[in-house]
Amino acid sequence: MLNRSEGFHTYYIxxxxxxxxxxxxxxxxxxxxxxxxxxxxxxxARNKTYASNSKYNIEFLVYYEKFTWIHDAISREKELKKWRKDKKMALIKDFNPSFEFLDYQFG
Structure with missing residues (x-):
C-alpha cells in the first residue's frame, strides 16, 4: 500500500x-x-517561453504549497489561477505576512 506521507513524491505549487x-x-x-x-x-521549460515572466522580471518566491500527488497539485494550481488578485494576495499574506522573498529556503 502506498504511503501518502511526504517523501514518496513531492510536488509544489x-x-x-x-x-x-x-x-x-x-x-x-x-x-x-x-x-x-x-x-x-x-x-x-518544456519548450514554453515565459515572455511575461521576463517582461516583468517575475522571479521571487513568495508562496508555496507541498503535495504528494501531482493531480492534487495541478488541481490546486488551476484553482488559484482562477482567483482574483486580491484573494491571491490575502492567501500569500496569510502564509507570508511580511511578504518576504522565500527563495533562500530553496537555495
Missing amino acids: YTITNKYRTAFYIGVTNNLKLRLFQHKENVE
Missing part, C-alpha cells in the same frame, strides 16, 4: 513575483529549486 510585488505567476513543479533557477535565468 508556487507563486513568484517581481521585486515590486506587482505581478504574479503561479506554477507547479516537482523540483522547486530548479524551477526557481529557471525563472531567474529566463530558461525555457
Whole structure:
C-alpha cells in the first residue's frame, strides 16, 4: 500500500513575483529549486517561453504549497489561477505576512 506521507513524491505549487510585488505567476513543479533557477535565468521549460515572466522580471518566491500527488497539485494550481488578485494576495499574506522573498529556503 502506498504511503501518502511526504517523501514518496513531492510536488509544489508556487507563486513568484517581481521585486515590486506587482505581478504574479503561479506554477507547479516537482523540483522547486530548479524551477526557481529557471525563472531567474529566463530558461525555457518544456519548450514554453515565459515572455511575461521576463517582461516583468517575475522571479521571487513568495508562496508555496507541498503535495504528494501531482493531480492534487495541478488541481490546486488551476484553482488559484482562477482567483482574483486580491484573494491571491490575502492567501500569500496569510502564509507570508511580511511578504518576504522565500527563495533562500530553496537555495
